[in-house]
Amino acid sequence: MDHDEYTQDELLAKLTELGYDPRFQDYYRNCIPFHTYPAPGMLIAIGMVDYALELIEAKPGEKVFAVCETQKCAPDPLQIIAHCTIGNNRLKIVPIGRFAITMNRPTLGDSAEGVRVFMDPVKLAAWPTLEKWFANSPEFSKKTMAKALQDEILKSKRSILSVQKVKVPVKQKEKWRSAVCKTCGEAIPEYLIEGDHCAGCGSLRYYDLL
Numbered sequence: 001m002d003h004d005e006y007t008q009d010e011l012l013a014k015l016t017e018l019g020y021d022p023r024f025q026d027y028y029r030n031c032i033p034f035h036t037y038p039a040p041g042m043l044i045a046i047g048m049v050d051y052a053l054e055l056i057e058a059k060p061g062e063k064v065f066a067v068c069e070t071q072k073c074a075p076d077p078l079q080i081i082a083h084c085t086i087g088n089n090r091l092k093i094v095p096i097g098r099f100a101i102t103m104n105r106p107t108l109g110d111s112a113e114g115v116r117v118f119m120d121p122v123k124l125a126a127w128p129t130l131e132k133w134f135a136n137s138p139e140f141s142k143k144t145m146a147k148a149l150q151d152e153i154l155k156s157k158r159s160i161l162s163v164q165k166v167k168v169p170v171k172q173k174e175k176w177r178s179a180v181c182k183t184c185g186e187a188i189p190e191y192l193i194e195g196d197h198c199a200g201c202g203s204l205r206y207y208d209l210l
């Protein structure tokens with residue numbers, strides 16, 4: 001490692017010191033190996049998911065939906081803690097680049113009330129290392145400030161977050177038909193066809209055959 005950061009065990013000990021409950025420690029135990037390292041954004045996102053679940057009064061294991069406004073770090077705690085995964089289609093990632101998540105409970109209607117939890121730059125003033133890191137400032141040095149950053153993430157708890165009540169559109173599952181691409185001969189849902197071919201042979205083509 002080219003920088004000095006706390007290990008998972010050290011982080012867990014710090015959580016105990018700071019009065020986090022065992023459930024929260026389990027989030028760390030499960031998310032860090034999944035992400036493969038304790039990335040700062042991932043640790044912050046663990047707190048965001050915990051907060052959002054509490055706000056929508058969701059019990060562990062309950063079916064919930066999430067939107068993540070960044071591709072960096074935050075999708076992982078949503079998948080591990082809330083089981084909103086890419087594969088079960090309960091996680092939508094919108095590449096806006098804001099460090100924010102929105103969560104809501106299931107509904108039969110065409111919209112749902114939910115909460116949006118976001119990193120609030122205004123609230124970072126009290127946490128100088130966190131502020132520099134979040135702003136991607138040249139004053140932040142991963143080499144020398146990694147531990148200070150982790151300390152501030154743990155100590156700041158929810159004080160760096162803000163919450164908005166929001167309404168999000170809901171698309172109920174619809175029946176769909178299968179279609180066959182005229183170019184590659186593979187099957188796709190008909191609603192994804194582009195003219196007479198699939199997007200893999202069209203706008204989303206990403207490889208050349210060898």
Ligand SMILES: [Zn+2]
Pocket residue numbers: 181182183184185186197198199200201
């Ligand atoms: Zn095709």
